[in-house]
Amino acid sequence: MAFKVGILGLGTVGTGTVQLLLDPTGRQALLKEVEVYKVGVKSPDKTRAVSLPTAVVTTDLEAIVKDPAVDIVVELIGGLEPARSLILQAINNGKHVVTANKAVIARFGDEIFTAANAAGVYVMLEAAVGGGIPVIQPLKQSLSVNRITAVTGIVNGTTNYILTAMRDRGSDFAEVLAEAQQLGYAEADPTADVDGLDAADKIAILASLAFGGRIKLQDVYCEGIRNVSKADINYAEKLGFVIKLLAIAKKAHSSNSLSLRVHPTLVPQSHPLASINGVYNAILVEGEPLGQVMFFGPGAGAGATASAVVSDILAIAATLKTGTTKPHPLMSCSHQEYCEKAPMEDLVTRFYARFLTQDHPGVIGKLGTCFGNCGVSLESVVQTGIHDNLAEIVVVTHDVREGDFNASLAEIRALPAISSIASLLRVL
Incomplete structure (x- = not known):
């Protein structure tokens, strides 16, 4: 039995995903049953790091999401549109979806998961948060028996690189940002990263899974790192702290409301997150009876993100292989209610x-x-x-x-x- 995959986008992550799917030797055996059936691109004549038959490559992305032969659609084009519309079309055509698109899930997750539940298909998003770090599925499955009290993460590699370099070299924000752009760690327009917007998308997704409710992105307080000075970093060190951009979802002590926030934070040097440096990410989950568990690893990059994408493809393929027609309760998104926001002043x-x-x-x-x-x-x-x-x-x-x-x-x-x-x- 072959599971046919239609991939939308052949950029850095798309290329890494195709390379993994075409090289199954020594990996999970089920990978050999996954076929790269169609790949949608903007420019079919562009020179790429992976070679595909001409019949596989197309510029018609809508045709992929409507193709009856496609079992799983993998959305890797990023951005809000046409990603949102293509995901919804895929769902409406009975396709399972894998995406690395945190922005579209954070903003349109309610619409997407409502449609997926109605159609009886899965939407998987391990690659949307933390690159190659497996945190989404553990929150949905392994940790789901815990009462989660807090999720705290360094979930943006660009800002972590900048703050680490400012501390290590005593440099100003603007100087390190320019260097990060030259190295490819920061975009030409770094707004989403340095103003905390990317991290807000990610903590909204993590909070939804950890606390079993939908999240309104506007409920996430968001503050970036532009105003962190080298003077503050020096004082923090003298006082026994390091400064990190943290994304935090925490249950209030006296109610079921959630504090949802992204902001630069003084972290005690003894704290597990204090030693996470450079472009690495880490997510600390706290709950009962588990206590604390931390997920750490590369937060971006072709190999890391492709690893998460392909793990989702295999999870869907394994479920389909059983032949069951009922949605797997630990893979589906079933919650309908919105989480209550705790006011920042409290x-x-x-x-x-x-x-x-x-x-x-x-x-x-x-x-x-x-x-x-x-x-x-x-x-x-x-x-x-x-x-x-x-x-x-x-x-x-x-x-x-x-x-x-x-x-x-x-x-x-x-x-x-x-x-x-x-x-x-x-x-x-």
């Missing part, structure tokens, strides 16, 4: 703040009074010296409600001695 966390002040006596005392008025307790206060006639004061708070911390900042901004609040970062 988040309880620690904060790091860096103030530039006039060098006047009593400034630290006035800061302390403003914090105290709003119930903010300080863990540490450090005055680091004078720069351009301004004193630099760094504080780290104890756990505090974000709304109370923001209220204290409103008072502090009104103090005549405060020149500016140079940095505000949350602490894990």
Whole structure:
């Protein structure tokens, strides 16, 4: 029995996927029963790293998703359209779908999975989060008996590379970003990465799986790394932290609501995520009774992402091979309700703040009074010296409600001695 696969897109990941499918020796035996039946491309005459028969390659992507012979459609063109429309057409034509497209799933997952459930087909997305790291299927299957309390991840390799290089070399953000673009780690337009949008897509997907509910992408608080300075990285190190862009989904202590957020974070140097450097990704899952488990590996690249894509193809092929017509309950997406969002002002966390002040006596005392008025307790206060006639004061708070911390900042901004609040970062 051969399972015919139609692949949409033959870019970096598409090429890696085809290469894996055409080289089954020494891999899972079922791979030999998977046939690369059709591959859709924009430019059929383009020189590529993989050679395919002329009859296999087509520019008509719609024909692939409608072809009765195709069992599994693999969407690797990226972007929102025509990816969304092609996925829905494939589903409506009874095709199972594998995709690496986190953006389309994060924005249109409700529509796509509703259609898939109605059609009795699978939509698999292991490659959409974490590149080659197997985290989607473990959340759907191996970890599904746990009550998940938090998912915390470094899920964007570009920002992790930038922050690592800024720390290791003492460089500025703009300098390292330019280098990352030259090396191909960052796009010419790096907005999705450095502003946290890519990570927001990914934590929305992970949260949906971990907490058994649909997620509205607009409910994910999103803050990028553009304002992280080398001064903040240096202070973080002196205080025993490293700065990472974290994507966090966490259940509130007093309700079933979720805190969903992406932001640069001071991570204690002893924390498992603190040692994840360069372009690598890691996802830490916490639950009961398991405790903690961390998934680590390459978050992007042809080989890593193709590995995840082909693993999904094989999972579908293995299920089809059994001949059952009922959807596999651990492969389907069955939840219909939306998760409740916890307001950011109710988040309880620690904060790091860096103030530039006039060098006047009593400034630290006035800061302390403003914090105290709003119930903010300080863990540490450090005055680091004078720069351009301004004193630099760094504080780290104890756990505090974000709304109370923001209220204290409103008072502090009104103090005549405060020149500016140079940095505000949350602490894990």
